[in-house]
Amino acid sequence: MLQTTFSPMRTMDPFADMRRMQSAMNRLFDGTRTAGQPATYPAVNFWAGENSVLMTSELPGLTEDNIELTVQDTTLSIRANFPEPETGDDLVWHRRERVEGAFLRTIELPFRVDPERVDARFENGVLTVEMQRPDADKPKHIKIKAS
């Protein structure tokens, strides 16, 4: 008789390898972009400060007036419409790779932000948003008394 020595205390998962492979594949494909258009647009970078968080995003072709930014509690939304590409019967297209259309992206922030103290700038096609944590939410130091 064939004896299987599966100890109940040891977690033997026959699918562990498969799942590992799958996650490796997912990681592999996460980085690829098809024709310059990633699945989530726009790509954002986050920076953490002591009591603030900073977000940057590349949005070439937009202007400060056509980006709509909203902050509520812990969510940040960016919405924009790219200007219509040039049209005309006399136009002959050779390449069309730039992003067009509209997008909306909602991002969950690590903490609540004070909507009154959000500083957003747009320079050379890069959007920078600096958000501050409300004073009431800042971690407080608690003094320990000797009894």
Added chain:
Amino acid sequence: MAQELATQETSDIATTNGDANRRAMAFTPAVDIFERDDTTVIVADMPGVAPNDVDVTLERQVLTLRGKATPYAPEGYRALSSEYRVGDYIRVFTLSDEIDQDKINAAFKNGVLRLELPRSAETKPKKITVKAA
């Protein structure tokens, strides 16, 4: 009409060859190219590049677009997550028509370079008369 010199279909990261001092990676900017009347218009996305750091050269028929990005590092902050990387931009095209170099129009606004390349008068069809010997 513009023909791309090196096709970079497989990757949007190009390597800067010969420029050993700058080890930063270079990206291939997304471009729109269209033709209207006698003018070829090239629109290239180069976010994060200051207008003074854009360099466009036309040597014979080879048009090179370069943009030098300034690395961004806000003071008092540490990187938390990044979905995109910052780097220089480079893209090379070979133009099939002779361009009137004096009439090239280049503008850079909101991270977008717009180049207007008018065809020169010499390249318009010319009739050549064949003489009998």
